[in-house]
Amino acid sequence: SGWVWNWLGYPINKPIWTGSYVLYTSGLAMMLLAGLLYLLDILKFRKWSFPFRVFGLNPLVAYLLSGIIAKLLYLITVDGRALSSLIYINVLQPVFGNKPASLVQALLMVGLIYFLVWVLYRRKIVVKL
Secondary structure, three states, rough: OHHHHHHHOOOOOOOOOHHHHHHHHHHHHHHHHHHHHHHHHHOOOOHHHHHHHHHHHHHHHHHHHHHHHHHHHHOEEEEEEEHHHHHHHHHHHHOOOOOHHHHHHHHHHHHHHHHHHHHHHOOOOOOOO
C-alpha cells in the first residue's frame, strides 16, 4: 500500500518518515517475517539460523560487550594512538584498503562478540533481566 501511495503522488521519503515510507518498509518487514516463519516453523529449516540463536539468547550481553570492547579499544593507547586506530592503520588498511578495511574491522568486532556470547551459549549461561 505504501508503494501504491507513492505511485499516487505521496512520495516514499525516509528523512521525513512519510506515511508511504512507513507502510512500505513495514510491509517489507512483514513479508520477511512471514518468510522466516515459513522456513523456520513450517519447513523446519533451522540449521542456518544457529548464529541468530546464539545472539538471541544473550542479546543484552552482546550489546554490553560491544560497548565495553569498543570503549577499551579506544581507551587503550600505544604511543598516544588508540589501539583500534593502530589495528586499522597498521594491519587492516595495508591488507584490504580503506573501505574494505573498515568493513573487515566491523566484521572482526562482530566475530569477537559472537565468540564470547557463543562461550556463554555452550556453557548454558543465559543472562536475563
